[in-house]
Amino acid sequence: DSGVTQTPKHLITATGQRVTLRCSPRSGDLSVYWYQQSLDQGLQFLIQYYNGEERAKGNILERFSAQQFPDLHSELNLSSLELGDSALYFCASSPDGASLGYTFGSGTRLTVV
Amino acid sequence: GEDVEQSLFLSVREGDSSVINCTYTDSSSTYLYWYKQEPGAGLQLLTYIFSNMDMKQDQRLTVLLNKKDKHLSLRIADTQTGDSAIYFCAESILDDKVIFGPGTSLSVIP
Numbered sequence: 001d002s003g004v005t006q007t008p009k010h011l012i013t014a015t016g017q018r019v020t021l022r023c024s025p026r027s028g029d030l031s032v033y034w035y036q037q038s039l040d041q042g043l044q045f046l047i048q049y050y051n052g053e054e055r056a057k058g059n060i061l062e063r064f065s066a067q068q069f070p071d072l073h074s075e076l077n078l079s080s081l082e083l084g085d086s087a088l089y090f091c092a093s094s095p096d097g098a099s100l101g102y103t104f105g106s107g108t109r110l111t112v113v
Numbered sequence: 114g115e116d117v118e119q120s121l122f123l124s125v126r127e128g129d130s131s132v133i134n135c136t137y138t139d140s141s142s143t144y145l146y147w148y149k150q151e152p153g154a155g156l157q158l159l160t161y162i163f164s165n166m167d168m169k170q171d172q173r174l175t176v177l178l179n180k181k182d183k184h185l186s187l188r189i190a191d192t193q194t195g196d197s198a199i200y201f202c203a204e205s206i207l208d209d210k211v212i213f214g215p216g217t218s219l220s221v222i223p
Contacts, residue, residue: 043156
């Protein structure tokens with residue numbers, strides 16, 4: 001157990017739907033990062049939050065949004081889902097920045113049918 | 114631009130050494146990392162190296178950094194079947210963004 005908790009582990013939904021992925025960071029970590037892992041695109045950085053504020057944005061689609069709450073857990077919202085959104089979505093956390101590496105959760109596997 | 118490249122596959126015999134190579138493009142990298150991903154699991158940080166270091170050793174793992182050539186390698190001594198996994202090279206750059214390579218799938222043949 002890495003200390004980063006992601007729910008749900010698996011999600012199957014239809015095109016056009018909206019889903020919410022949840023992440024609880026490791027105790028004491030203030031930064032949360034979201035990554036998308038797919039076979040053709042590899043591991044793509046989506047967005048970072050630090051202590052409730054957005055800090056960095058990567059290749060995140062406009063249909064996707066995220067937030068970090070006062071208790072530091074984070075949610076990634078994916079809407080108007082397309083078949084191509086099927087992927088593993090990872091959350092990672094760190095005390096502050098990237099310097100000493102991230103702790104990853106075990107991921108949410110999203111399948112859009 | 115920011116890019117990290119790795120060969121996609123490596124196969125070694127149990128007991129041999131494995132060497133996984135990585136090249137990166139951003140000269141402002143501050144830290145470089147190796148992560149391991151086992152099937153069905155998230156990425157696990159194996160080791161990291163500061164950009165002003167040449168080498169770091171941690172038990173069976175040796176990391177070599179050639180900053181001039183922007184080349185990073187991970188050597189696993191006495192490779193075991195439990196080392197079979199995907200290994201990701203990654204770099205962090207000045208704004209704390211971490212860029213991951215495509216991953217090298219290591220297969221260990223008993």
